[in-house]
Amino acid sequence: MTNSETIVALATPNGIGALGIIRLSGPDAITIANSVFKGKDLTQQASHTIHFGNIVDGDVILDEVLMSLFVAPRSYTRENVVEISCHGSAYIIESIIKLLIKKGARSAKAGEFTLRAFLNGQLDLSQAEAVADLIASNSKASQQVALQQLRGGFSNQLQTLRDQLVQFASLIELELDFAEEDVEFANRDQLKNLILQINKVIINLINSFELGNAIKQGVNTVIAGRPNAGKSTLLNALLNEERAIVSHIPGTTRDTIEEVLNIHGINFRLIDTAGIREATDTIEQIGVQRTMEKISQSALLIYVYDASQITLDELNQDIESLKDPGITMMVVANKIDLLNNEEIAALPHTQKEVVISAKEKFHIDDLKNKIYHAAIKDKLTGDETLVTNIRHLEALQKTEEALSRVLNGMDTVTSDFLSMDIKQALHYLGEITGVVSTDDLLENIFSKFCIGK
Numbered sequence: 392m393t394n395s396e397t398i399v400a401l402a403t404p405n406g407i408g409a410l411g412i413i414r415l416s417g418p419d420a421i422t423i424a425n426s427v428f429k430g431k432d433l434t435q436q437a438s439h440t441i442h443f444g445n446i447v448d449g450d451v452i453l454d455e456v457l458m459s460l461f462v463a464p465r466s467y468t469r470e471n472v473v474e475i476s477c478h479g480s481a482y483i484i485e486s487i488i489k490l491l492i493k494k495g496a497r498s499a500k501a502g503e504f505t506l507r508a509f510l511n512g513q514l515d516l517s518q519a520e521a522v523a524d525l526i527a528s529n530s531k532a533s534q535q536v537a538l539q540q541l542r543g544g545f546s547n548q549l550q551t552l553r554d555q556l557v558q559f560a561s562l563i564e565l566e567l568d569f570a571e572e573d574v575e576f577a578n579r580d581q582l583k584n585l586i587l588q589i590n591k592v593i594i595n596l597i598n599s600f601e602l603g604n605a606i607k608q609g610v611n612t613v614i615a616g617r618p619n620a621g622k623s624t625l626l627n628a629l630l631n632e633e634r635a636i637v638s639h640i641p642g643t644t645r646d647t648i649e650e651v652l653n654i655h656g657i658n659f660r661l662i663d664t665a666g667i668r669e670a671t672d673t674i675e676q677i678g679v680q681r682t683m684e685k686i687s688q689s690a691l692l693i694y695v696y697d698a699s700q701i702t703l704d705e706l707n708q709d710i711e712s713l714k715d716p717g718i719t720m721m722v723v724a725n726k727i728d729l730l731n732n733e734e735i736a737a738l739p740h741t742q743k744e745v746v747i748s749a750k751e752k753f754h755i756d757d758l759k760n761k762i763y764h765a766a767i768k769d770k771l772t773g774d775e776t777l778v779t780n781i782r783h784l785e786a787l788q789k790t791e792e793a794l795s796r797v798l799n800g801m802d803t804v805t806s807d808f809l810s811m812d813i814k815q816a817l818h819y820l821g822e823i824t825g826v827v828s829t830d831d832l833l834e835n836i837f838s839k840f841c842i843g844k
């Protein structure tokens with residue numbers, strides 16, 4: 392795939408900076424850059440070299456710059472690429488880009504450099520998406536997951552599976568050609584085994600989304616408990632600052648407050664909530680309703696109780712009513728500064744229970760570690776591949792559905808129906824890595840990139 396147009400865009404953020412980098416890509420990138428450059432003849436220079444000189448518009452010097460040359464195919468887009476490091480003034484940058492356009496380049500669209508890298512086979516689609524994730528990553532963990540995807544681990548795994556399935560698809564196609572003779576080229580037992588094997592991998596990938604998404608987007612975490620249990624105080628202790636309103640009048644935290652807490656590279660989106668006790672006045676009621684909604688949308692629930700007040704019955708009642716199989720719950724006994732050692736020892740213990748004083752900041756680090764373990768560490772097995780992209784998740788789900796149809800129909804339906812379902816599975820698997828792509832899909836993915844990427 393070759394693209395005859397040479398594109399140009401600022402690759403660094405808009406606004407004033409010490410330097411700005413303007414990127415050109417396309418067959419004429421080097422000649423266009425050379426036509427405005429006063430220094431060495433860029434068309435005669437080797438790839439991966441840097442050259443100092445002036446950008447000139449006729450007799451007018453626009454800036455002193457460094458030109459970095461990447462000769463096709465040894466570049467990000469596999470086309471000729473020139474990166475111009477100039478001074479980071481909006482005026483200079485605009486003047487240089489205008490000049491380059493006058494000399495034959497055109498403005499790049501959002502994500503067009505990466506689109507070209509994909510179309511020229513430098514990256515597959517999931518890797519191109521990983522580039523966007525990498526740029527957007529805001530924690531060590533999300534950066535690591537994006538990097539792993541960029542290196543292609545995930546795509547390789549899918550490609551191997553897809554290749555195996557393609558073989559079967561062609562054998563079944565062959566059966567269609569000999570339909571009258573009632574032959575079976577594709578051994579049904581082997582096909583069944585392969586599909587079971589593929590489905591296992593696919594289901595693992597589908598299941599990894601919850602964790603992958605938590606790492607990429609952050610873990611939605613709700614702090615809930617009766618009024619006055621110390622939820623706001625705990626939120627402040629975790630964030631180490633005074634954010635939520637703390638008061639001794641029950642039910643002051645009427646609205647929800649969202650803060651991000653980073654533990655070992657994972658973002659936990661903490662939502663402080665109104666008490667879960669039956670509300671009496673209307674404003675409270677809205678708060679309580681919102682709490683239950685927030686809990687149902689969260690992945691981690693930190694249930695806090697006042698260890699100096701609550702009875703065992705009330706505690707059990709709360710835990711029972713909050714239990715949800717889809718949500719990890721941690722039980723936190725607060726206000727232990729008001730208890731003596733025997734009373735602390737007598738507290739009812741559950742597996743994930745933590746004993747703290749939010750006010751005196753006792754055991755807050757211990758709580759943070761346990762939050763991290765409960766939500767992330769305990770769920771990681773080590774070197775698994777994590778799916779973080781909703782588009783991939785949907786394609787995997789559709790693959791799984793198509794494969795299940797193949798499995799269910801194996802003994803009953805004719806080869807042409809089997810062939811159709813296998814083709815569908817291949818189609819969805821291919822959508823992930825971009826073996827199968829439509830203009831709409833590409834437009835949708837790359838338009839979300841920034842211009843210059």
Ligand code: GDP
Nearest residue numbers: 618619620621622623624638639726748749750
């Ligand atoms: P919320 O309604 O659950 O948000 O509770 P708050 O955080 O507003 O706390 C209610 C009251 O309990 C406030 O007076 C806090 O100072 C107090 N409190 C919170 N945590 C502790 C604690 O660990 N020890 C003691 N002694 N008091 C606490």
